Amino acid sequence: MTILDDIKKMKSIDKSDVYGSIEQLPQQCIHAYGDCETVMVPESYIDINKIVLTGMGGSGLGARIMESVYALEIKHPLIRINDYDLPSWADEKTLVICSSFSGATAETIENAKQAIKRGCKWLAIGSGGTLIDLAQENKAPFYKIIPTYNPSKEPRMAVGYSVVGQLSLSSKAKIINFTKEDLERICSLLEEIVKKCNVEVPFKNNQAKKLAKKLFNKIVIFVGARHMLGALHTVKNQLNENSKTFSTRFDLPELNHHLMEGLVQPSSNKENLFFLFIDSDLYPEIIRKRLKITEDVVEKLGIGSYTFKVAANAKLSQAFEFIQFGGFVNFYLGMLYQTDPAPIPWVDYFKNRLGQPLGQWKKSK
The missing domain is CATH 3.40.50.10490 (Glucose-6-phosphate isomerase like protein; domain 1)
Known part of the structure; x- marks a missing residue:
């Protein structure tokens, strides 16, 4: 199991x-x-x-x-x-x-x-x-x-x-x-995701658990555009802190002007990198076309990838949809590493060295 x-x-x-x-x-x-x-x-x-x-x-x-x-x-x-x-x-x-x-x-x-x-x-x-x-x-x-x-x-x-x-x-x-x-539309959507991705839903039926397994031992590169960029950053932020995993984010169309050539070396990129593309029907057609071609380039370079397509019908709802789903993915990835997601010892170490207070919630724990 x-x-x-x-x-x-x-x-x-x-x-x-x-x-x-x-x-x-x-x-x-x-x-x-x-x-x-x-x-x-x-x-x-x-x-x-x-x-x-x-x-x-x-x-x-x-x-x-x-x-x-x-x-x-x-x-x-x-x-x-x-x-x-x-x-x-x-x-x-x-x-x-x-x-x-x-x-x-x-x-x-x-x-x-x-x-x-x-x-x-x-x-x-x-x-x-x-x-x-x-x-x-x-x-x-x-x-x-x-x-x-x-x-x-x-x-x-x-x-x-x-x-x-x-x-x-x-x-x-x-x-x-x-x-x-x-708000009501967003919360209804979030509750549906909770039903589908919570811990009670077994691996074989749980999309968040399956994606976490794909991300295990990988450097995760998020790719998205427009209204999804804030949500991408949110999930990336939580991936860093909850899963203790290095990840980064690149935006379309900007990445098409430089990043693809940077994927050639080192040769270990094929084993170490994993792209997580975020697709949306609300992207302009030119952005969707760029996304598909970028997926093709990554595949030709032999680097693993997964495309998550948000399903909601409004921009804000789509952003929250990915935040909720990504929260589960990050948690499950941390569990695969058998790492308590809450402590952030290096951030706390840095703040202590800097002489910056950690905040009342840190003190009370």
């Missing part, structure tokens, strides 16, 4: 219940939307002409998903910052959305302080800490996450809270249109 059908064994490895956080993604989304309904965003926040989204690691996933899904719809210039400094043009006509699950992320705290200093309109998303303190002190709107449905307490596994929080507050600021109907 494969370990992926040994529920007792997997529970003994997954000491912090990362699996529970994956399975409860629909509940996270519903909880976040309900809590955000009480957040008041002033009318003045609509009077902006530039948008900055900030956040690091798991706390920055909402920004990436919003950026990719709504890229062609948002009327104002939008930039995502994963660094310490806001752009020089950030001013009183700029809306800055700062996200940090712990509320202690150094880069995001600095972003918030700069937004305050420059008179930007700004919003905060976090579970507490300095970020929420700054918002309260400066009377900025904020969504304080109460992570009831994130039993692992890992920020990267609070993706439903951070993403729906970002979408809800952005909708209140009239940047995008995100409705309760959108």
Whole structure:
């Protein structure tokens, strides 16, 4: 029997219940939307002409998903910052959305302080800490996450809270249109994926378990485009941290201008690399054509691949579809390595060396 059908064994490895956080993604989304309904965003926040989204690691996933899904719809210039400094043009006509699950992320705290200093309109998303303190002190709107449905307490596994929080507050600021109907459609889809991919479903009938086996002992290269890029980054982020696996992401059409030649050497690429292509009927026809030809090139180079086609009929739903499915794949891959997915010792080591706080959730575990 494969370990992926040994529920007792997997529970003994997954000491912090990362699996529970994956399975409860629909509940996270519903909880976040309900809590955000009480957040008041002033009318003045609509009077902006530039948008900055900030956040690091798991706390920055909402920004990436919003950026990719709504890229062609948002009327104002939008930039995502994963660094310490806001752009020089950030001013009183700029809306800055700062996200940090712990509320202690150094880069995001600095972003918030700069937004305050420059008179930007700004919003905060976090579970507490300095970020929420700054918002309260400066009377900025904020969504304080109460992570009831994130039993692992890992920020990267609070993706439903951070993403729906970002979408809800952005909708209140009239940047995008995100409705309760959108939420209900997404959660219905996520619940169907949970039914098909949960631990109770045996390997022979479980697409997520089967894909995890294909990725075992491989360097995973994600390939996608347009509205799926934020979701690809989310799954890649969780693959790094939950499966302790190296992976990277390339975007179409950009990769067609350089990456293919880089696959020739070293000769070990054939054994070590594995491409995960994300296909969608919502891609423009030229992107779908590029995807098919890229699949052909990878096959001719003798490198393994798998194509996952998202089935939902809306861009945001497709993004969430892959996040939910990818969460299960990442968990099962970690189980194949017999590695507890929760601890991130090298990230914690780095933060300790840097003198950066780990956040209240790390301290409480």
